[in-house]
Amino acid sequence: MSNITYNELWHDAECALEEVIQTDSILQNIKPQRDRRKVHNNISDLYVRYIVICNKLEKCYDQMIQPQKRRLIRKLLDYTLARVLELKHELVEVDLSEYNYYDDVLIKYGILPQEVELNIPSYFRRERESEIQLRREFITSILKNIGALNEVISPKKMTELDAIKLIQMHERARQGRVRFQFMKEIREMKEKSTIKPDSMQVDIVKEIAATLKIQKVWRGYITRQKMRKKRFEEMLLIGMIQPAQIITENYRIADKVKQDRHLKQLEFQKLYEKMILETQEFLKLEKTTIMEENMRCEIRCWINEYFQQTGKIPELPSAESGGSRLIISRQGTESSLSKSKESSSSKESKRSKKSKSKKESDTEKSEDESDPGIKIILSNALPELIQAHTEYQDIWRSKDECANPWQLPYSDIILAQKTRELEDEVRFKVDQTLRDDIEALQLAVDRDKGHKGKRAKKTPKRVRRSGKKNKRKKEKDLTPDRTIDSLIEELTTEGIIKLFPEIYLSNFKGEKSFVNYELWQNKRDPIPTIGDVRQLVAEYCILPLGNDDLRQLTPLVRSVLIAGSRDSGKKMLVHAICTELGATFFDISPSNIAGKYPGKSGLIMLLHLIGKVSRLLQPSVIFMDDAEKPFVKKVPKTDKSDPKRLKKDLPKLIKSLTNEDRVIIIGTSHSPWDCDQKLLYQTYDKVIYIPRPDYGTMSMLWKDLLYKYSGINRQFDTSAMAKICDGFTVGTVIRTIDEVIFIMIIAINLLCYLQFSIF
Known part of the structure; x- marks a missing residue:
């Protein structure tokens, strides 16, 4: 494009x-x-x-x-x-x-x-691709050093002599098979030649009839094949049959164009940054002194006019309110700094208006208190x-x-933008120097008039309140002398920081709901589909952690519980979240931290390390499998992992997360009813339920998993398989297809004869 x-x-x-x-x-x-x-x-x-x-x-x-x-x-x-x-x-x-x-x-x-x-x-x-890759390589090297990651044994390279021997061996075997076939044909010919001449006489009429019959059958077969191919191409064109998931030449070309545009983006970005630096240097050399002189003249003229009108020395507005820019933009109007009776009368009128509006609002509130209704949040x-x-x-x-036409950076836009920035910078400096001059002028005026009174104190600057909610209190650093690399190494060695398989959210296959709207209109609570779950995971777990602006502007979701039956894809979703964000993966499952950092002091250190490192390596995902175990009422005697260890500290860790932290805690559970429900739902902000796949999802899954093999007949009855698999989980279906395809079918090369009865 x-x-x-x-x-x-x-x-x-x-x-x-x-x-x-x-x-x-x-x-x-x-x-x-x-x-x-x-x-x-x-x-x-x-x-x-x-x-x-x-x-x-x-x-x-x-x-x-x-x-x-x-x-x-x-x-x-x-x-x-x-x-x-x-x-x-x-x-x-x-x-x-x-x-x-x-x-x-x-x-x-x-x-x-x-x-x-x-x-x-x-x-x-x-x-962030380079940063993600470096971090992954660092964690991989740590795991290799401690022997936790098995190195892939690369096969020995074949020498030229070995290759020649292999080719010779196969060629001799081929020649032997050809010679055997040749000798077999000669022997058959000799046996045929021994047949008596009388038996070789064949009726010509019968021979012609047989020939015509063979031609008829063959022509019918060829015609049916052509019609079948034509019908298949037509169905493929209108989208009634799913195409083979094979990377075509057109796809390769389109992908290469995308990659070329990505490279072009980097090249143009470097050019843009270079032009910015050149423009800044030019403006500083050519425009700074002129801007400074013009601003000084404007402000001094305004001070002189104000003094001539009122006999007082004015004060410059604060830098927060705009500084001298505010004065120049309001020249010709009455100064807001002069105190007059009119201003006091206007204040009184404002107060009276406010009192009236308060009374009206009080009456409105009393009316609306009974049923205030739903208001869209600002x-x-x-x-x-x-x-x-x-x-x-x-x-x-x-x-x-x-x-x-080549879409190069525009120098005029850069010039205008950098001129505004330089003007603000110069104005700030000029305002600072002129405030000192105004103070000296005021002292001189007071000396001439013989006043010994002190100049009125400046109003203290208002402290700007940050718009960020839930600001985190500063915690005591238990590891001030250690580097971040040493902390990562320790957590990786203990198995807290882990590598994860790179799976994208689009790989979590599932169809969106098409009937639930009608059920919802009839005031029923419909069961969601896999496609709805996929969108919910994106909205709660991925998009808010995309960058700092999104995290600060959006409602805060600190923790999410993903609940579903075994093999429903809970861990796959967690890995997809990490992959889409390029996040660091922390595993604090009860089974994973059992025996690590023992005692109360050890648990404090563990939580401190997780909190500190997750914020330094953000975005981060803190994962807990079997999320119900910390809140079980009675621990089974066979469970030696001490699952209640994080019962009190997990909610504290979640509450410590703010809009400044791109960190989320995700728990997964296949039996959330086994624990104290109140504590579980107080801990997790959102709960995502993965339902069993419906017919649409199952049909889509069968088509996607089967049709990626080009040899499979496109007329295969996937709808029957989707109906048969009602109630099964996605993981079970995937395992079944893999076993059948890779073991039973590919091994004997019968993909084209695949039938649903085999499954």
């Missing part, structure tokens, strides 16, 4: 985003509503539209090569994702369910259910999203790019 294609895709996404922002802004100010269905419709409408925009922006950011556009698209993508996650949490509060259904919105906009599934942005991992991401969209409208919407 070309640069023009991605520009058009970005433009389409921005047009859709403009409409959604307008609707969202209106709903932010709407009064609370009592009808839950109406609120659900409003939120789900926004939710679906934002997801479609997210997927478009993700595609643009992954393939667009212009660095300044990518910088803005990254902002838009992050803030749009944050808004999607906010709306998801609101839907959960409105529907009182983790799973939400909105088929009416999909029908309204003509969107397929598959298009509403959030794509995990590739930059979560791709921009968004943290929407103001940032509006600002980023405004930047697109100001710079890129009407920009003529005919002169830049």
Whole structure:
């Protein structure tokens, strides 16, 4: 795809985003509503539209090569994702369910259910690929040193002499088989020649009849083969038959184009950074002194005018409120720094208005206390999203790019941006020096007037409150003298930090629900499908940990419990979360920490190391298998792992996580009912249930697993197999297919004769 294609895709996404922002802004100010269905419709409408925009922006950011556009698209993508996650949490509060259904919105906009599934942005991992690889190699080297990782024995390289001997051996065997066949044919010919001449006379009529019959059968067979092939190609074209999952030449070319664009992105990014440095040096040499003089003249003129009008020396506004920029932007209006009767009267009028509004609000509150209704929570991401969209409208919407077909960085945009930054830097310095000058002037004026009184004290600067909630208290560092490498080595040696198989979330196959919306409308609680679970894992466990902005803007999810039967794919989901994020994997399962860090002091040290290292290597996933065991009422006598060891400390570890930490605790359980339910659900913020696969998921699974082998007949009855496997878990089906395909079928080369009865 070309640069023009991605520009058009970005433009389409921005047009859709403009409409959604307008609707969202209106709903932010709407009064609370009592009808839950109406609120659900409003939120789900926004939710679906934002997801479609997210997927478009993700595609643009992954393939667009212009660095300044990518910088803005990254902002838009992050803030749009944050808004999607906010709306998801609101839907959960409105529907009182983790799973939400909105088929009416999909029908309204003509969107397929598959298009509403959030794509995990590739930059979560791709921009940290070297860091992830180095960390993985470091952990692998530690495991090799302690003998915990078996080295792969590489086969001996075959020498040229061995290769010649092998070829000669096979060639002699081939020649022997050919000679045997040749001698066999000669012998058969000799035996035929011994037949009497009378018996060789064949009726010509019968011979012609036999020939015609053979021709008829053969032509019918060939025609049927052609028709079968034609019908197969037609069904393949309209999507009625799944194609073979073989990497074709077209796929290779498309993949190479993507990789080339990724390389081009790095090349253009380096060029962009070089141009920034050159522009900064130029501006510092050429513009700094001129800017400084102009600002000094402007501020001094303002001080002189103010003194002539009031006879007082003014004070410059603080740097937080804008400094001298605030004065210059308000020249020609009455200064806000002068104290007059008008200001006092305006304050009184404001107070009276406030008192009236308070009375009105009190009456409204008393009316609404009986049934306040549901109010959409004010968004943290929407103001940032509006600002980023405004930047697109100001710079890129009407920009003529005919002169830049190669999408090189624009020097005029860099110049304007760096000029603003330099102006702010110079203004800050000028304001600091002029504040000293104003203080000296005031002292001189007071001396001339003969006043000995002290100048009024400056109002103390307000301490800015950070918008981050749940700020973590500073904990005592028990390992101040140790390096991070030594801590990683210790935890890896003890088996706490582990390697994990790289599995992507898309490998967790499953179909989305198509019937649950109607069941939900009839006020029933439908069972979710595997596709719904996959989206929920992305929204709770992967996307919030993607980067710092997403973590701080979105509602905090500290811990998640994944519950399901054995072989349902719980650990696969945990590995997929780690793979998509490029996260560090910590295993604190009761069976894994049994006998390690004994005693109370040892447990304190273990939790300290996990908390410290997980924050230094974030994003991190802290995993606990058999998550119900710390909360069991009675430990079985056969269990020697001391599962209740983390009963009190696990909730403390979870509560210590804040929006500043890209760390999540994930537990898995196949029997959550075996423990104290209250303690379990107090510990985990969210619970994700993996149901048994439905017919759609099972049918999709059979097709994906079987049709990746090109020799299998595409007419194989997967629907019958899906019906037979009702109640089985995904793991059981995968194991069965692997056994049949690899052992029974490939071994005897009968893939084309595969029947469902074999399974």
